[in-house]
Amino acid sequence: MPTLLANGGPVIWLILIAAAIAIAVFIERALHCHRAQINSTEFLNGVRNVLKRENVVEAISICDATPGPVARLVKTAILNRDKGRERVREAVEEAGLTEVPLLEEKLNLLATIAQIAPLVGLLGTIIGFMDVFKGLQADGLYAHLSGDHSLADGIWHALICAAGGIAVAIFAHAGYNYLVSRVNKIVLDMERVSGEIVNIVTENGNGKPS
Numbered sequence: 001m002p003t004l005l006a007n008g009g010p011v012i013w014l015i016l017i018a019a020a021i022a023i024a025v026f027i028e029r030a031l032h033c034h035r036a037q038i039n040s041t042e043f044l045n046g047v048r049n050v051l052k053r054e055n056v057v058e059a060i061s062i063c064d065a066t067p068g069p070v071a072r073l074v075k076t077a078i079l080n081r082d083k084g085r086e087r088v089r090e091a092v093e094e095a096g097l098t099e100v101p102l103l104e105e106k107l108n109l110l111a112t113i114a115q116i117a118p119l120v121g122l123l124g125t126i127i128g129f130m131d132v133f134k135g136l137q138a139d140g141l142y143a144h145l146s147g148d149h150s151l152a153d154g155i156w157h158a159l160i161c162a163a164g165g166i167a168v169a170i171f172a173h174a175g176y177n178y179l180v181s182r183v184n185k186i187v188l189d190m191e192r193v194s195g196e197i198v199n200i201v202t203e204n205g206n207g208k209p210s
Contacts, residue, residue: 009157011124015117015164022113022168025106026175033182036068036103040189047074048200056081069099070189074197081201088202092194099190103183107176114172121165128158 043066050059056078063075076095080088131154 009124009128009161011120011127011157011161012164014120015124015161015168018113018117018120019164019168019171022110022172022175025110025113026172026179029106029110029179030182033103033179033186036070037182037186037189038066038068038070040070040193043070044074044193044196044200047078047197051078051200069096069103069186070193072099073190073194077194077197077201085198085202089194089198092198096190096194100187103186107179107183110172110176110179114169114176117168117172118165121161121163121168124161124165125158128154128156128161130154131157 043062047059047062050062059078060075063071063078073092073095077088077092080091083091134154
């Protein structure tokens with residue numbers, strides 16, 4: 001690794017910085033999604049059973065103790081249960097609109113790194129080959145790869161930057177797709193739970209049916 005860094009030229013450090021940012025964003029977002037995704041069916045059944053006993057305070061406490069957007073949507077529905085079915089639905093939808101951007105936060109940064117990393121690698125490749133041609137121009141027919149360190153260094157710069165840029169792009173793109181799939185699963189859970197909790201709090205005496 002030290003040899004690759006030494007032979008990669010200044011551009012390889014830009015690629016490494018991009019890689020570090022991508023790794024940090026991926027880990028932070030993966031942990032966020034892990035905390036946000038719960039067993040929504042089990043959670044909703046627990047809330048339903050509590051509300052059947054008309055224990056609203058306990059239901060809200062369950063929501064407060066449960067992490068993630070699903071629990072916050074359910075809490076919103078419970079707090080608006082006396083305002084009629086349409087108002088409950090609107091409140092839940094409004095809460096959902098604020099939760100989705102929080103789930104998608106920083107994903108654009110990961111996608112951007114996946115797009116620009118190969119370009120940064122290409123820049124390093126071009127700079128490396130510019131050094132090669134500079135050496136060829138200076139030495140002409142007498143230039144030899146084995147005897148001219150500038151030619152070898154230029155080729156090293158080009159190859160290492162190209163490989164580094166592609167490697168970072170592959171990781172960032174795979175990480176982005178993985179996180180998007182996790183977010184989509186959470187959003188689907190939110191949509192399903194939203195419809196069910198509206199029915200729960202506006203029926204069986206827990207609210208005012210329309």
